[in-house]
Amino acid sequence: MATADPASSASLRAVDGRVPGQRGRATRQRLLASTSELLESTAYRDLKVVDIARAAGTSPATFYQYFPDIEAALLALAHDLADTGGRELRDLVEQGEWSPPHAYTTAQRVAEGYLALWEQHRALIGVIDLATLEGDSRFRELRTELLSGASDALQRTIVGAVDAGWLPSDTDPRALSGVLVSMLAHVAAHRRGMSGHGMDATHLRDALARILAWSVAAV
Amino acid sequence: MATADPASSASLRAVDGRVPGQRGRATRQRLLASTSELLESTAYRDLKVVDIARAAGTSPATFYQYFPDIEAALLALAHDLADTGGRELRDLVEQGEWSPPHAYTTAQRVAEGYLALWEQHRALIGVIDLATLEGDSRFRELRTELLSGASDALQRTIVGAVDAGWLPSDTDPRALSGVLVSMLAHVAAHRRGMSGHGMDATHLRDALARILAWSVAAV
Amino acid sequence: MATADPASSASLRAVDGRVPGQRGRATRQRLLASTSELLESTAYRDLKVVDIARAAGTSPATFYQYFPDIEAALLALAHDLADTGGRELRDLVEQGEWSPPHAYTTAQRVAEGYLALWEQHRALIGVIDLATLEGDSRFRELRTELLSGASDALQRTIVGAVDAGWLPSDTDPRALSGVLVSMLAHVAAHRRGMSGHGMDATHLRDALARILAWSVAAV
Amino acid sequence: MATADPASSASLRAVDGRVPGQRGRATRQRLLASTSELLESTAYRDLKVVDIARAAGTSPATFYQYFPDIEAALLALAHDLADTGGRELRDLVEQGEWSPPHAYTTAQRVAEGYLALWEQHRALIGVIDLATLEGDSRFRELRTELLSGASDALQRTIVGAVDAGWLPSDTDPRALSGVLVSMLAHVAAHRRGMSGHGMDATHLRDALARILAWSVAAV
DNA sequence: GATGAATGAGGTTTCATTCAT
DNA sequence: TATGAATGAAACCTCATTCAT
Numbered sequence: 001m002a003t004a005d006p007a008s009s010a011s012l013r014a015v016d017g018r019v020p021g022q023r024g025r026a027t028r029q030r031l032l033a034s035t036s037e038l039l040e041s042t043a044y045r046d047l048k049v050v051d052i053a054r055a056a057g058t059s060p061a062t063f064y065q066y067f068p069d070i071e072a073a074l075l076a077l078a079h080d081l082a083d084t085g086g087r088e089l090r091d092l093v094e095q096g097e098w099s100p101p102h103a104y105t106t107a108q109r110v111a112e113g114y115l116a117l118w119e120q121h122r123a124l125i126g127v128i129d130l131a132t133l134e135g136d137s138r139f140r141e142l143r144t145e146l147l148s149g150a151s152d153a154l155q156r157t158i159v160g161a162v163d164a165g166w167l168p169s170d171t172d173p174r175a176l177s178g179v180l181v182s183m184l185a186h187v188a189a190h191r192r193g194m195s196g197h198g199m200d201a202t203h204l205r206d207a208l209a210r211i212l213a214w215s216v217a218a219v
Numbered sequence: 220m221a222t223a224d225p226a227s228s229a230s231l232r233a234v235d236g237r238v239p240g241q242r243g244r245a246t247r248q249r250l251l252a253s254t255s256e257l258l259e260s261t262a263y264r265d266l267k268v269v270d271i272a273r274a275a276g277t278s279p280a281t282f283y284q285y286f287p288d289i290e291a292a293l294l295a296l297a298h299d300l301a302d303t304g305g306r307e308l309r310d311l312v313e314q315g316e317w318s319p320p321h322a323y324t325t326a327q328r329v330a331e332g333y334l335a336l337w338e339q340h341r342a343l344i345g346v347i348d349l350a351t352l353e354g355d356s357r358f359r360e361l362r363t364e365l366l367s368g369a370s371d372a373l374q375r376t377i378v379g380a381v382d383a384g385w386l387p388s389d390t391d392p393r394a395l396s397g398v399l400v401s402m403l404a405h406v407a408a409h410r411r412g413m414s415g416h417g418m419d420a421t422h423l424r425d426a427l428a429r430i431l432a433w434s435v436a437a438v
Numbered sequence: 439m440a441t442a443d444p445a446s447s448a449s450l451r452a453v454d455g456r457v458p459g460q461r462g463r464a465t466r467q468r469l470l471a472s473t474s475e476l477l478e479s480t481a482y483r484d485l486k487v488v489d490i491a492r493a494a495g496t497s498p499a500t501f502y503q504y505f506p507d508i509e510a511a512l513l514a515l516a517h518d519l520a521d522t523g524g525r526e527l528r529d530l531v532e533q534g535e536w537s538p539p540h541a542y543t544t545a546q547r548v549a550e551g552y553l554a555l556w557e558q559h560r561a562l563i564g565v566i567d568l569a570t571l572e573g574d575s576r577f578r579e580l581r582t583e584l585l586s587g588a589s590d591a592l593q594r595t596i597v598g599a600v601d602a603g604w605l606p607s608d609t610d611p612r613a614l615s616g617v618l619v620s621m622l623a624h625v626a627a628h629r630r631g632m633s634g635h636g637m638d639a640t641h642l643r644d645a646l647a648r649i650l651a652w653s654v655a656a657v
Numbered sequence: 658m659a660t661a662d663p664a665s666s667a668s669l670r671a672v673d674g675r676v677p678g679q680r681g682r683a684t685r686q687r688l689l690a691s692t693s694e695l696l697e698s699t700a701y702r703d704l705k706v707v708d709i710a711r712a713a714g715t716s717p718a719t720f721y722q723y724f725p726d727i728e729a730a731l732l733a734l735a736h737d738l739a740d741t742g743g744r745e746l747r748d749l750v751e752q753g754e755w756s757p758p759h760a761y762t763t764a765q766r767v768a769e770g771y772l773a774l775w776e777q778h779r780a781l782i783g784v785i786d787l788a789t790l791e792g793d794s795r796f797r798e799l800r801t802e803l804l805s806g807a808s809d810a811l812q813r814t815i816v817g818a819v820d821a822g823w824l825p826s827d828t829d830p831r832a833l834s835g836v837l838v839s840m841l842a843h844v845a846a847h848r849r850g851m852s853g854h855g856m857d858a859t860h861l862r863d864a865l866a867r868i869l870a871w872s873v874a875a876v
Numbered sequence: 877g878a879t880g881a882a883t884g885a886g887g888t889t890t891c892a893t894t895c896a897t
Numbered sequence: 898t899a900t901g902a903a904t905g906a907a908a909c910c911t912c913a914t915t916c917a918t
Contacts, residue, residue: 045264175426186405207394278879483702571783613864624843645832716900
């Protein structure tokens with residue numbers, strides 16, 4: 001999943017201007033890992049620098065050597081996720097076969113991909129969503145980056161479907177793809193809550209796939 | 220649900236067991252109002268008891284006379300919203316005419332209703348979502364209450380549509396309605412972010428309505 | 439020395455807007471007293487909120503209830519000093535008899551007054567001087583207030599002396615009075631260092647008085 | 658005093674005992690220069706080792722190779738100033754002509770010298786004064802060194818003037834010279850604050866010169 | 877009912893300082 | 898010689914929370 005050189009998620013050193021060397025980069029990585037890990041078990045607003053540092057086997061002071069605050073660390077994590085995850089989702093849409101006979105299977109794969117990605121990064125995505133809702137533009141851009149790859153690919157697919165006559169000509173590809181991605185993202189985010197209501201992952205996946213295939217290929 | 224008496228959103232006095240009189244209820248209301256107001260301009264995790272109290276023209280000590288903590292106040296607000304908003308959304312679906320010729324117009328009204336409700340209570344709904352995502356069951360139940368009325372009504376409508384032969388017989392009404400409500404809620408929540416991308420409220424409403432009508436009445 | 443009502447040196451409550459009541463004012467006073475006391479034995483830059491609070495028999499949190507930071511407390515002290523001390527010094531000059539036969543005695547009293555005031559408030563005056571030198575205008579104004587009463591009085595006296603023919607007509611009263619006050623303030627501030635060099639307080643007082651009398655009354 | 662070799666203000670290496678070579682001395686010089694520079698724009702108590710080091714293009718660790726702490730660097734700077742400045746001021750007094758016809762002109766030069774020196778080293782002199790006031794004997798000695806040359810020279814001049822009959826025989830040369838130097842130093846230090854009050858540099862210089870000439874040569 | 881006042885508790889942040897390289 | 902990196906230690910400052918009035 002992307003060879004991502006160690007400095008991909010790095011801006012420069014915070015405290016002073018120096019670019020960190022190998023040891024420093026490793027520390028930074030450990031801090032990011034701890035942040036990510038802690039986020040799984042802790043509410044965003046309960047994340048503490050002390051805890052992150054301890055979990056990374058270092059001291060708060062060291063944390064501040066690499067990040068001005070927790071938000072910055074989250075931003076770095078979000079950046080990585082937007083890159084990796086965004087590409088992954090886009091590929092699922094783009095490399096799938098959407099012609100009527102295969103559309104439903106492809107749609108299943110896409111739905112599955114969303115569910116899986118959210119499953120794996122639930123907490124971080126939650127932070128991104130929250131910050132976006134609160135108006136933070138840096139996070140909003142990352143969120144857009146995460147979703148837009150698939151959305152654009154979907155839009156192109158829809159345009160193709162319209163041209164092929166599978167979809168009515170008054171279809172609005174941009175709006176439709178946007179709404180579909182919203183649906184995928186939201187269901188993926190709230191899957192747990194829904195599961196409680198008699199819909200397990202497979203059920204959800206198929207329901208999503210049906211709407212998706214239907215909307216994109218009228219199948 | 221809820222006899223709508225003035226104390227509907229009230230539990231009893233916290234500190235002592237006394238039931239608040241008129242003056243007390245007024246204070247409580249002011250505190251709730253301030254909380255709601257502050258929430259518009261402040262991130263959840265930045266809400267402070269002092270600020271709420273001061274905004275309500277009273278003191279922190281007084282806040283604690285009515286709520287054990289900020290979460291409790293938010294819960295009270297969420298409770299009211301779930302009641303009012305839930306009924307409102309359910310009515311929109313239930314009282315609409317979903318037979319093919321009218322389905323699209325009804326769908327537009329429903330979509331509009333979601334967008335409007337979220338517009339008006341963005342911040343509070345954000346808190347509800349966040350808490351739900353973080354696993355808080357009290358908020359999850361309120362969230363369900365907010366969404367389930369419309370979801371159930373939609374489900375019944377879909378069942379009717381299947382029976383009427385408008386929708387294929389292998390349709391899964393529960394999953395489909397769930398997904399559709401997800402879509403509505405998510406788009407409503409992120410409308411602003413989407414508006415930035417060339418989709419204004421009307422556009423979004425129509426795109427939503429199309430999918431909705433299509434899914435429910437094959438129109 | 440000025441009955442100074444208890445709120446003379448008070449701005450309003452810091453944390454919230456409320457005006458402190460009697461108990462609060464007392465606490466505030468204790469904090470100021472501790473600050474002043476500690477300043478005697480501690481360098482300005484080594485003053486800590488914790489220490490001040492402890493010395494006042496309260497907690498740091500309480501300190502912040504009354505002052506945003508240490509500087510604010512010092513400013514309050516300086517304000518009081520400027521008021522009280524400024525009036526005192528002015529009176530010494532103004533109420534003295536500067537006609538030739540008495541000028542020297544009056545000058546002695548003035549010099550003595552400076553030495554005494556600085557002796558009693560050495561540390562605080564040091565802070566005022568330092569802040570002034572560093573360009574802080576709030577402190578500079580207070581410093582001016584402390585010195586200008588006497589300076590102005592002196593200036594008027596000099597004008598009178600010129601008119602009376604005791605001083606040459608090309609005397610510049612403003613500059614002369616300014617310089618004389620500088621001399622008094624500086625010697626008062628550094629008296630200890632000078633004492634080390636064979637000049638005790640009496641010696642200094644007389645040396646100052648001589649220059650003073652000479653400059654003001656040509657005696 | 659001081660053979661003015663390049664290492665005059667240097668003690669030996671701190672960390673190890675090694676005597677610094679040329680490169681080392683250059684680094685040390687850069688650190689001193691940065692300290693001096695930063696002092697212009699920063700309050701003493703806000704000087705940080707990190708900032709000094711970074712400003713010198715090196716690291717904190719390197720700073721500690723040459724100075725045990727910031728105070729040591731300031732002491733080194735003060736030492737240089739006391740040497741250079743002290744000699745300069747003394748020469749002004751000593752090499753001037755104080756006989757009645759020339760006294761005023763000489764006095765003007767002396768006053769000008771003080772104003773200029775303080776103008777150029779305001780911040781450092783401020784530190785020296787502060788430390789002196791706070792009882793630090795190392796700084797007090799340097800301060801004395803800075804001022805005593807001129808003071809002693811003045812004292813000798815006064816003695817001469819008494820002998821010549823220009824001044825009354827009961828004059829106390831030591832006290833008088835001390836007070837005069839105080840006046841010069843203080844006005845020089847606070848010149849800016851005074852300028853605000855309608856006294857520009859020239860005005861001040863002349864007012865100082867008048868008192869000086871008058872006190873030393875009865876002119 | 878309401879609230880001045882006080883504070884324990886705890887996280888944040890900053891630095892001086894050290895060491896291994 | 899120089900310096901990345903790390904951190905102990907200490908202040909700072911903020912809040913939720915509690916009483917006594």
